[in-house]
Amino acid sequence: MKFANLTLVFFMMISTCCTASLAAQQGVDAGNHPKKTSTSSDDQIDPRSFANVRLPPFGARGDGRTDDTAAIQAAIDSSERVYLPKGVYLINPQIGLHIRTGTQLIGSGRSSSILIAGPGGGSLSQLAxxxxxxxxxxxxAPNNRNPYIAYVRLADLSIVLTHPQKTITSDKIQIGIDFRNVSRSIIERVHVGNSLPIDASIHRTASHVYDSQGYGIVLGTVPSSLIDYSGGELNVIRDSNVWGAFKAIVLDDEILSPRSAAHGTIIEYTDIQGAQTLLSQESIYTRSVTFRNNTLQNVVPQPAGNDQATVLRIDGQDIRVDGGYVEAGGLANYLIRLGPFSKNLIVSLQHISCTNKPITLDQGNENSISYRVDCPTIVRRAP
Incomplete structure (x- = not known):
């Protein structure tokens, strides 16, 4: 109950101040220049407080060819409020963009403000x-004291990953948004993945066969008993889409965040598709997570992959999955996987369709699963 109450307070707080679009709320027009608005005083923000990445002294090009990593990072370092006008901004994945407490990185829309990763990345060990x-x-810095990072907001932009298109990489893996050890923050109206957003100003001719690589959004913590613990709970993802990844959205990834506990996470009204695992929570320590009214669609295993292609996986306790729509496709091995230490989970989905016989596996205790399903399924429960 403690985590649930904290999450509710945070969600109500951030919903009050952060739901309007950039043009209406943040005082920035669709071009390169901030402007004042006629909104209420609570919504008015001094335009001078915005760092526009295209204007001096930052000078990002936004042409999809020039490396804009340093220019955008300079804007983030200089101001909490950073605006990405329309453009395609090439980001070096070996460096990335580093957020800090209070960072608001705001674009002009998912189809127009695009961060595109250059080639490269890391191995799973390096990412971990x-x-x-x-x-x-x-x-x-692992094994060192780290400051808490909180109250970050990412909105109205896209992050497009770049993985090899003729093979599955083991040493050039990318993560779109890495929110490990980030607390009380929000991601809204954001697109992430190897696939492009609708009406994007860039084009790819890829066949999507190898789009099931990398990670869309990762959330997690280190154990609170360790010196490097610095939060990672009470985050919100809403009204976003993650298309094309190995794991689209993952809490407490078993390799990247072992013994993690991303308590109080809320994911809602988000479209997740084209991944080997669409939505997963992979730690036995996590409590009070809510997944509601999400679309989980089209499980796509990696070529020559294993038999673990999954729509929904949960390993924690006191977690609720409510509403939404599942269209698993014909390649999912599991519709739902509830781990052996899961407990008091409530999974209530309105509709599931598929074209094969995936497994609903409940290995936990005192869990409840209910849904209307338009496909033959195999249900396995713990003895």
């Missing part, structure tokens, strides 16, 4: 140790 490969991340 906060090495290269994350496009948006925080600075973090």
């Amino acid at each position: 140790n906060y090495g290269p490969g994350s496009i948006i991340r925080r600075r973090f």
